[in-house]
Amino acid sequence: xxxxxxxxxxxxxxxxxxxxxxxxxxxxxxxxxxxxxxxxxxxxxxxxxxxxxxxxxxxxxxxxxxxxxxxxxxxxxxxxxxxxxxxxxxxxxxxxxxxxxxxxxxxxxxxxxxxxxxxxxxxxxxxxxxxxxxxx
Numbered sequence: 001x002x003x004x005x006x007x008x009x010x011x012x013x014x015x016x017x018x019x020x021x022x023x024x025x026x027x028x029x030x031x032x033x034x035x036x037x038x039x040x041x042x043x044x045x046x047x048x049x050x051x052x053x054x055x056x057x058x059x060x061x062x063x064x065x066x067x068x069x070x071x072x073x074x075x076x077x078x079x080x081x082x083x084x085x086x087x088x089x090x091x092x093x094x095x096x097x098x099x100x101x102x103x104x105x106x107x108x109x110x111x112x113x114x115x116x117x118x119x120x121x122x123x124x125x126x127x128x129x130x131x132x133x134x135x136x
Contacts (some may be wrong), residue, residue, distance in 0.1 A: 036123070038126065038130075041122070041123045041126040041127070042123075042126055042127050042130050042134070044120075044123045044127075045123035045124045045125070045126050045127025045128070046127045046134075048116075048120055048123060048124050048127075049069075049124055049127055049128070052112070052113075052116060052120075052124070053112075054124065057104065057105075058072070060131055060135050061135060065101065065104065066097065066101050066104070066105065067095055067097060067101075069128050069131045070131060070132055070135075071095070072095050072128065073128050073129055073131060073132065074132075075094060075095050076094065076095075076129075077129075079094055081094045083125045083128060083129075084118075084121050084122055084125045086109075087109065087113055087116075087121050087124070087125070088109075088113070088118075088121065089109045089110065089113075089114075093105065
């Protein structure tokens with residue numbers, strides 16, 4: 001009888017501890033990604049330039065609603081400007097444009113550009129910086 005009670009006791013103790021320890025790490029941890037290569041940044045920046053509707057106002061070679069990308073970047077390179085700071089609203093425009101063009105761009109900076117991550121803005125800037133190499 002003692003032996004039966006002993007086995008019942010062991011079964012009760014073992015069945016009460018049903019919580020299993022997970023050997024896996026946390027499931028919501030995002031792995032750290034290596035930095036993008038220059039070519040990857042240019043490729044992604046080109047895609048984002050279209051997806052984020054920059055192309056609506058800025059053609060690579062020709063003036064549309066706003067100046068061409070080549071014109072913008074020639075001035076930014078010449079004056080050592082920071083296009084990312086401008087796109088984040090932290091710098092004044094250095095490209096000569098009309099008041100209506102400035103107003104449109106300011107509305108974009110205050111609007112949808114606030115939702116674009118710093119990394120995305122940097123890839124767009126990298127694309128713009130190298131657009132003359134891609135479109136001679």
